[in-house]
Amino acid sequence: MSLEQFKNRNVGTQNYVKLDLAHTPTTGWGQFKQVVGRTFKPELFVGLWVTFREMGNALVGGKMHTTQYPFEKLPISPRYRAIHDMLRLMESGNYRCIGCGLCEKICISNCISMETKYDENQRKEVSEYTINFGRCIFCGYCAEVCPELAIVHGPRYETASEQRASFSLFEDMLTPIDKLNLQQEYDGFGAISPNADENIKPTPLAY
Amino acid sequence: MSEVQTVENMVSITIDGKEYKAKEGEYILNAARANDIFIPAICYLTRCSPTLACRICLVEANGKQVYSCNTKVKEGMEVTVNTPNILAERRAMMEVYDVNHPLQCGVCDQSGECELQNYTLELQVDSQSYSIPDTKRETSDWSSVLHYDAGLCIVCERCTTVCKDMIGDAAIKTTKRGGASLDKAWKDEMPKDAYAMWNKLQKSVIAPSNGTGSTDCSDCGECIAVCPVGALVSRDFVYTSNAWDLRKIPAVSAHSSDGFQIYYEVKPISIDNRDEKIYRVTNEWNYVSLDGSARFGYDYENRGVTKDKKAFDLAIEAFKKAKTIRFNSMITNEEAMMLQTLKEKMGIKLYNPEVRAFQKFLTLYADASGHSLYTSSMEDSMKSDFIVSVGGALRNDSPGLKYAFNNVQKMNKGAGLYFHPVGDTLIPSFGKSVSTFTHKVGLEEATLYLVLALFSDQDKLDSSVKDYITELGGKEGLIDLVGGDSKKFIKGFDKMMKKKERFTLMVGEDYYYHDRADNLAKLIALIEQTAGFNVVMNPPKSNALGVAIICDLDDNAEGYTVGYNEIGDFRLSALGDGDLDIPAFNQQEGTVTNLSKRVVPTNVALDYGGYELNDLMKELIDDAPEETIDWTKRLPTDRGYRAVEFDSLDNYYDNAGNEHRGYLLNVLFEERDTPKVEKFYDDTLLDGDIVYRCNPPRQFNDFSAKAHQIFEPFGLYVSSSKAESLGKKVEVVFDNGTIVVDVIEDKKMEGDIMALSDFKSAENVYGLFDGSRYASVTIKEV
Ligand code: SF4
Ligand code: SF4
Ligand code: SF4
Ligand code: SF4
Ligand code: FES
Numbered sequence: 001m002s003l004e005q006f007k008n009r010n011v012g013t014q015n016y017v018k019l020d021l022a023h024t025p026t027t028g029w030g031q032f033k034q035v036v037g038r039t040f041k042p043e044l045f046v047g048l049w050v051t052f053r054e055m056g057n058a059l060v061g062g063k064m065h066t067t068q069y070p071f072e073k074l075p076i077s078p079r080y081r082a083i084h085d086m087l088r089l090m091e092s093g094n095y096r097c098i099g100c101g102l103c104e105k106i107c108i109s110n111c112i113s114m115e116t117k118y119d120e121n122q123r124k125e126v127s128e129y130t131i132n133f134g135r136c137i138f139c140g141y142c143a144e145v146c147p148e149l150a151i152v153h154g155p156r157y158e159t160a161s162e163q164r165a166s167f168s169l170f171e172d173m174l175t176p177i178d179k180l181n182l183q184q185e186y187d188g189f190g191a192i193s194p195n196a197d198e199n200i201k202p203t204p205l206a207y
Numbered sequence: 208m209s210e211v212q213t214v215e216n217m218v219s220i221t222i223d224g225k226e227y228k229a230k231e232g233e234y235i236l237n238a239a240r241a242n243d244i245f246i247p248a249i250c251y252l253t254r255c256s257p258t259l260a261c262r263i264c265l266v267e268a269n270g271k272q273v274y275s276c277n278t279k280v281k282e283g284m285e286v287t288v289n290t291p292n293i294l295a296e297r298r299a300m301m302e303v304y305d306v307n308h309p310l311q312c313g314v315c316d317q318s319g320e321c322e323l324q325n326y327t328l329e330l331q332v333d334s335q336s337y338s339i340p341d342t343k344r345e346t347s348d349w350s351s352v353l354h355y356d357a358g359l360c361i362v363c364e365r366c367t368t369v370c371k372d373m374i375g376d377a378a379i380k381t382t383k384r385g386g387a388s389l390d391k392a393w394k395d396e397m398p399k400d401a402y403a404m405w406n407k408l409q410k411s412v413i414a415p416s417n418g419t420g421s422t423d424c425s426d427c428g429e430c431i432a433v434c435p436v437g438a439l440v441s442r443d444f445v446y447t448s449n450a451w452d453l454r455k456i457p458a459v460s461a462h463s464s465d466g467f468q469i470y471y472e473v474k475p476i477s478i479d480n481r482d483e484k485i486y487r488v489t490n491e492w493n494y495v496s497l498d499g500s501a502r503f504g505y506d507y508e509n510r511g512v513t514k515d516k517k518a519f520d521l522a523i524e525a526f527k528k529a530k531t532i533r534f535n536s537m538i539t540n541e542e543a544m545m546l547q548t549l550k551e552k553m554g555i556k557l558y559n560p561e562v563r564a565f566q567k568f569l570t571l572y573a574d575a576s577g578h579s580l581y582t583s584s585m586e587d588s589m590k591s592d593f594i595v596s597v598g599g600a601l602r603n604d605s606p607g608l609k610y611a612f613n614n615v616q617k618m619n620k621g622a623g624l625y626f627h628p629v630g631d632t633l634i635p636s637f638g639k640s641v642s643t644f645t646h647k648v649g650l651e652e653a654t655l656y657l658v659l660a661l662f663s664d665q666d667k668l669d670s671s672v673k674d675y676i677t678e679l680g681g682k683e684g685l686i687d688l689v690g691g692d693s694k695k696f697i698k699g700f701d702k703m704m705k706k707k708e709r710f711t712l713m714v715g716e717d718y719y720y721h722d723r724a725d726n727l728a729k730l731i732a733l734i735e736q737t738a739g740f741n742v743v744m745n746p747p748k749s750n751a752l753g754v755a756i757i758c759d760l761d762d763n764a765e766g767y768t769v770g771y772n773e774i775g776d777f778r779l780s781a782l783g784d785g786d787l788d789i790p791a792f793n794q795q796e797g798t799v800t801n802l803s804k805r806v807v808p809t810n811v812a813l814d815y816g817g818y819e820l821n822d823l824m825k826e827l828i829d830d831a832p833e834e835t836i837d838w839t840k841r842l843p844t845d846r847g848y849r850a851v852e853f854d855s856l857d858n859y860y861d862n863a864g865n866e867h868r869g870y871l872l873n874v875l876f877e878e879r880d881t882p883k884v885e886k887f888y889d890d891t892l893l894d895g896d897i898v899y900r901c902n903p904p905r906q907f908n909d910f911s912a913k914a915h916q917i918f919e920p921f922g923l924y925v926s927s928s929k930a931e932s933l934g935k936k937v938e939v940v941f942d943n944g945t946i947v948v949d950v951i952e953d954k955k956m957e958g959d960i961m962a963l964s965d966f967k968s969a970e971n972v973y974g975l976f977d978g979s980r981y982a983s984v985t986i987k988e989v
Contacts, residue, residue, distance in 0.1 A: 100313035101449040113478045118446040122346055124314040125446075128478045147313055206338040206387075 076155045078188040081138045084131060085154035085186075086173040093180055095170075096150035099126040103142035103151050111135035112142060129170035133159065144190035152186040218282040223289075235275035235286055236264055241863035246288055247297060247329065249322055249435055250363040251276035253493040253864055254589070255372035256618060260364045260407070262400045263300050263326070265293045292398070299401035301332045303408065307341040309358050317437035319450040323361060337393070339409065342386030349379075349415055349422045351918050352503060353431065354445050357412045360438035366413060366430035373496045375613030375637050378424030380416040384409065413438075423954065425602070425904045428502040432492040441503070443916050444487045448474060453486055457858045459799045459809040460488075460501030461537065461792040462907035464746040465585065465607035466801020468495045468860070468868060471505060471793060471812035482510075485793065485812055494860040498606030499905035503916035505793060505812075507909075509781045512788040512817035519818050522769075522787040523826050525777035530766025531556040533773040535968075536751040537781075537908060539797030540806065540848075541838035542820050543750070543757040545831075546771070550759060552828050558764035559754060560978060561747050564719040566755035569744075571725050576732035576742075577879035579847065580756075580872065583711050583741035584803030589614050591709035591741070592621040595662075597654055598727075599715015600629055602955065603901050603962070605745040607802060608713050613637040615711075622703040626654040626689060627715075628981070629899055630926070630957025640703045642696060645958055646689035648897055648981045651721060652887035655730035657685040661700070662710065662738035667881075672733070675886055714744040720980045722891060729882040736881060746802055748907050749792075753800030756846050756872070771820075772909070773968060779820075782909055790815040791910065796836055798853065798869060806848065807869040808856040847872035893983045898923070898939060900976045901962040903953070908966050921964045922949040926956040938987040939963065941975045947989055961986075 005014065025031045057063040067074055076082070087096050099116040111132040119125035143152050151173075175183045193199075216231040222244055229238030237253065239246050248264035251257055257277035264275045267287040275286075304323055312318045344357035364381060371377040389406050397405075415422040431439045453472035460467040469490050473483040485505045490497050532546055532555055549555050573579050588594060588611040601609040615621035616638030623641045625634045630645040646654060656675070660682045665673065679685055683693035712734060718727045734740050746752040754760075768775040771789070778785035781792070794815035798806050821838070824831035832838065839856075842848035849870055857867040903919035911917050925933060930952040938947045939961075948963065956962070960981075965972035976982050 098313050099446070100318075101452065102313075105449070105451060113475075115477055116446050116448075130478050201334050203335040204338040206340045 070158075076157065078186065078191075080155065080157065081140045081143075081153040081189060082157040083133070083154055083159060084142070084173050085152050085156075085175065086129075086170060087150055087152060087183060087186065088175045088177070088180055090180070090183070093177055095126070095174055096148045097126050097129070097146075098148055098150070099124045100147060102145045102147065106141045106145045107136075108139060108141060109135040109137050126170065129173075131168050131173075133168050140189040143186075143188070146190060149186060149191065152190070153188055218280055218284075220280050220282075220284040220286060222286045229280045231280070233280050235266060235268060235273070235278050235280055235284075237864075238280050239275065239286070239288075243862055244288070246275050247326060248276055249326065249361075250365060250368075252365055252368055252372075252433060254496075254614065254618065255368045258364045258368055260362065260404070261300070262404045263297055265296055265400060267293065296398040296400050298330055298332060299336075299398045300404055301327050301330045302335055302337055303401055303405040304361050305332060305335060306337050306339060306405075308361070311359075314446065315359065315437040316440045316445060316448075317359075317434075317450065321437065322435035337397070337405070339389065340387045342384055344384070344412060347420060348442055349420070350424065350426055352426050352428055352441050352443070352499075352916060353422060354440050354442045355413065356438050356440070358438075359436050360413055361436055362408050362411045362413065363435055364413075365433040365435065366439055369429050369433045369492070369496065370424070372617040373610050373614055374425065374427055374429055375609060375633065376422075376424040376427075377636065378416055378422040379413055379430060381411040382414040384412045386410070425606075426499045426503070427497060427606070428499060429492065429496050432490055432497070432502070441487065441916070443503075448486050454483075455489070456810050456812040457808075458793070458812060459801070459807050460497060461507075461749060462500040462504055462911045463498060463604075463606055464536075464748055464751055464802045465498070465501070465605070466750075466799050466803070466805065466807055467497050467501050467607070468807070468858075468866075469497065469501055473812055483813055491860050494864050494866065496610055500606075500907055500911045500914075500917065504905065504907075504911040504914040506915055507782075507791050507911070507913040508793050508813045509783050509788055509791045509815065509817075510813075512783075512790075512815060514817055515787070518787045519822070522777065522779065522818075522823060525767070525769050525786075526553075526555075526823060526827055528767050529555050529769045529777070531558050531761075531764040531768040531775075532771060533558045533764055533768050533775050534754075534771035535559060535773055535908070536562055536747065536749040536754050537772055537792055537910060538750055538754060539792075539795055539809070539835075540750065540753040540757060540800055540842055541797040541835050542795075543754045544838050544842055545820050545824050547758045548824070548828060555769075556761040556764065557758050558768070559758070559760050561973065562751045562754045562758075563760040563762065564724075564978065565716075565744075565747055565751055566758075566760055568719040568724050568728060569755055571728035572731060572742075572744075575729040575879065575882040576735055577877045578735075579875040580804060581714075581742045581744045582735070582874065583743035584805070585611050585743065586803055586866070587741060588612075588711040588713065588743050590619070591615060591711040592619040593704075593707045593710045594621065594623040594713060595626070595658055595710070595740070596623065596713040597626045597658075597715065598651060598717035598721075599713065599745050600627060600631070600899070600901050600962070601625065601713075601715070602631055602633055603904050604716055604747075605713075605802075606904070608743065608745055611711075612713065616641060620706070622707065624658075626651075627717075628897075628958075629901070629960045629962065631955060632957055633955045640699075642691070642699070642703075644686075644689045644691050647892050648960070649889065649892035650689055650887075651718065652723060652726055652730060653679070653685060654689050655727065655734065656887075657682070657689055658712070658734050658740075659730070659738065660685055662740065663734065664737050664739075667737040668733075669881060669883075672884060710738065710740040712740040712742045714742060716745060716747045717980050719747065720978055722979075723885075723887065726885045726887065729884045732879075732882045733884055743802070750799045750801075752802065752804070753798075753806075756800065756848075757843060782913065788817045790817070790819050795819070796853070798839055798842075798856070800872065804847075804872040804874065805866070805869055806842075806856075806872060808853060808858050847874065849873075893981055895983050896986050897960045898963045898982055898984050899960050900965050900972060900980045900982075902964050902966045903951075903962075906964065906966045909968055912966050920949065920951060921967050921970065922951040924951050924953040924956065924962040924964070926958055927952055927954055929956075929959055929961065933986065934988050936989050938989050940985040940987060941977075941982055943977060944975050946970065946972065946975060 104112040115128040217228045218231050227242045249261035266275045346356045367379050453474050455470040460469050469488050471485045472487050475481045476484045488502050488505050585607045594612050625643040628648045635643050660676045686693040770778045779787050779789045781789050793812045796811050821835040836853035839853035840850045856869045906919045933950045
């Protein structure tokens with residue numbers, strides 16, 4: 001159906017297709033016949049067959065459709081905002097966070113806190129970092145503001161625990177160094193837009 | 208409480224078509240600022256000479272392009288801040304500053320208050336047209352406090368300028384960068400001034416001026432304060448906090464008597480410990496320059512104190528049976544007023560020997576001169592063009608007056624005479640027109656007679672005085688007597704005096720403890736009367752002036768003594784080692800009377816959980832108010848204070864640089880006869896080994912000693928030559944005791960007099976000297 005047709009309110013001029021339906025029974029006898037006819041149609045057994053077939057498939061054929069939570073988890077959209085991850089640089093394995101404090105500043109729940117210091121390599125070192133998840137509202141501002149794509153929202157949506165603090169430290173959020181190869185690049189909230197290159201004006205270099 | 212702006216000497220100028228008033232002789236930039244008009248400017252520092260490093264302050268004046276920071280206003284001048292050409296220049300300049308500037312705003316300490324960031328945004332620089340290969344520029348630590356990141360430096364020269372024109376150490380200078388030189392092709396392609404600026408910028412970095420890797424300076428940290436970018440930061444602060452995370456508390460510096468404007472910048476200690484601590488001290492560096500004790504001596508708070516009821520009750524008992532309260536000058540006006548009230552209501556003696564000596568001297572001076580208080584201030588002396596400093600080791604005792612002495616040489620084409628028994632190599636370097644006299648201890652009166660001979664209107668001098676001067680050999684005789692070379696000096700003196708109009712006499716602490724303070728005070732009054740000098744005195748430490756004015760101090764202590772940050776039978780202490788804890792200076796609100804006779808408010812930087820003096824007052828007297836600051840309006844109006852609420856006191860500088868901090872003490876004047884000065888005797892001259900009671904720069908008291916960034920140790924400071932003749936450690940034998948101290952070389956000292964620190968009250972150095980500042984001693988090797 002074209003838009004033109006759709007807008008045309010003059011029903012009489014439209015090419016409607018008429019369905020060839022039987023008339024609704026009007027007598028008591030007619031209604032009784034309709035009920036009996038519908039009840040004992042063989043389609044009932046078609047349906048039953050499908051159910052039994054799938055039961056067989058699931059139980060003995062290994063084609064179960066239910067997710068076995070919590071042993072199994074569904075993949076989640078990258079734009080979902082769950083407990084934060086702290087990413088590492090793929091090449092060196094160093095953490096990406098440079099300690100700029102922007103996440104701390106932007107956080108509207110004021111729940112990020114960090115300590116930094118001057119390290120022996122003349123760099124700013126993040127000595128402590130914590131998010132108070134009792135206060136975090138998972139707004140995603142921290143991930144959006146982070147210039148290094150260091151703090152991102154991970155897929156870990158289960159936030160029930162005895163101690164909220166138990167997953168709020170830097171080490172808890174940081175990609176474990178032995179799982180570095182499993183670290184996913186983040187394309188959720190605050191990630192670089194696919195057309196970022198087009199928006200950048202190159203700076204002249206004298207090398 | 209604004210000071211009245213004098214209307215005379217004002218000219219009219221128009222800026223962007225609007226008419227404004229400006230002080231005659233003012234730079235366009237300052238005139239604009241005073242009228243709240245914004246002209247971009249990076250390298251200019253108020254109170255220092257324009258260096259023309261940045262050139263961004265370009266404006267058009269009467270149709271010609273000029274630098275607003277070094278062009279003076281003229282009557283009828285028409286100024287345009289932005290023209291198309293100037294906008295193009297400025298934009299190019301900011302692009303140039305951004306060339307090769309490391310993209311590390313994310314970690315930089317200055318981010319958020321960086322002038323490079325600000326101006327780049329202000330001038331809307333969104334692309335870069337210029338490039339040049341970068342040079343490796345190393346980061347280095349210049350001293351125990353200075354950290355320089357050459358990569359971030361934009362060579363605005365503010366640090367070198369402030370160090371030279373204000374601080375006087377001239378410890379840093381621009382030096383060769385050794386980078387690629389600018390392609391001449393740029394010259395035609397880019398705006399003219401931007402090219403010239405870039406050309407200079409590309410050639411330099413900053414380095415210690417003595418050619419070594421370290422500055423060996425007074426570690427005042429003022430260069431850190433003025434640096435517009437993150438190139439200069441204190442070693443302690445680097446990478447510990449973003450500027451925006453720190454809360455600024457307006458306050459007053461605690462240790463020297465300068466009472467500088469400062470901000471304590473605080474934030475929680477750590478993630479675990481949410482108590483706050485002071486991360487750094489900053490200041491309004493265009494209008495006030497700090498010394499090292501003010502900038503770095505901040506972490507002396509009395510931490511972790513709770514209300515100890517038992518100790519409090521004992522304290523009440525102690526006060527009830529006390530005959531004397533012993534205290535020092537680390538105390539606010541309000542607390543001084545409380546102690547004075549205790550004296551009045553309970554008859555307790557107030558013992559503070561150091562301030563007592565100063566108080567006596569003030570009285571002697573007031574009697575002789577008719578001025579209830581000295582006439583000048585630090586700010587006023589900065590406006591003079593001839594400064595004579597007597598009786599003080601300027602570099603150690605009085606950073607503010609040292610800055611004024613130096614600044615006058617640099618900015619007002621000034622001249623200066625410095626009289627002191629301890630030779631100092633830094634003072635002569637302040638300017639070509641500075642003469643220093645290293646005189647014998649005991650010849651203080653002779654120096655003042657020389658000042659009379661040199662500067663007084665001879666008609667105004669009594670014939671007896673003139674005769675006495677002649678008897679002493681006139682100018683020449685006196686010059687030679689106080690350690691000068693009369694032939695050389697007289698020749699240069701006329702030149703020194705050329706076009707000089709405003710004279711200031713700086714009087715230091717030595718005089719207050721002098722045997723003949725009486726005659727010295729009269730001589731000072733006579734100089735003031737006959738030579739047109741204004742006088743400024745250096746109160747010994749902290750709030751000595753406030754204590755001297757508010758309290759009726761006694762000459763000696765007797766009976767049961769309560770010590771307030773001092774020794775006593777019962778000790779109240781903010782150092783955490785007393786019988787009852789009290790808040791330290793950075794945990795108190797109240798007012799301080801500073802060297803410039805200004806009553807300035809200070810605020811609480813850090814929490815304090817214990818009792819304070821006013822809690823004791825509430826138990827001890829009937830009409831004690833609720834809060835400490837309720838005492839502010841009770842300060843004695845008959846002694847120059849005003850009955851005003853603490854909360855009504857202003858605390859800022861306006862854009863014209865006028866100080867709106869608290870209020871100025873009222874100074875009264877009654878006409879007096881010319882003071883009758885006496886002759887002096889040279890039989891009081893000290894000989895043999897002489898020690899001088901004097902602290903190293905940055906150290907003033909137990910509190911500065913507690914601060915973790917003040918490193919100057921307690922000891923015997925001696926000149927390099929003297930150090931050779933002494934061992935590492937010596938025993939100094941006084942008439943009434945001895946002390947064993949380390950010998951420390953001070954390269955800026957000259958001569959044989961040794962300076963013994965007295966900032967640790969436990970060592971009781973003050974007692975060893977028995978109220979004097981010099982003593983003849985025997986030095987024994989250990
Ligand atoms: S998600 Fe929002 S509330 Fe949570 S830490 Fe980030 S900025 Fe703060
Ligand atoms: S914004 Fe990113 S880089 Fe900056 S401190 Fe936060 S996590 Fe680290
Ligand atoms: S260190 Fe700072 S103040 Fe000094 S020249 Fe460089 S940018 Fe300017
Ligand atoms: S700390 Fe003070 S004296 Fe030292 S270089 Fe900096 S400004 Fe000069
Ligand atoms: S402010 Fe005038 S040249 Fe820099």
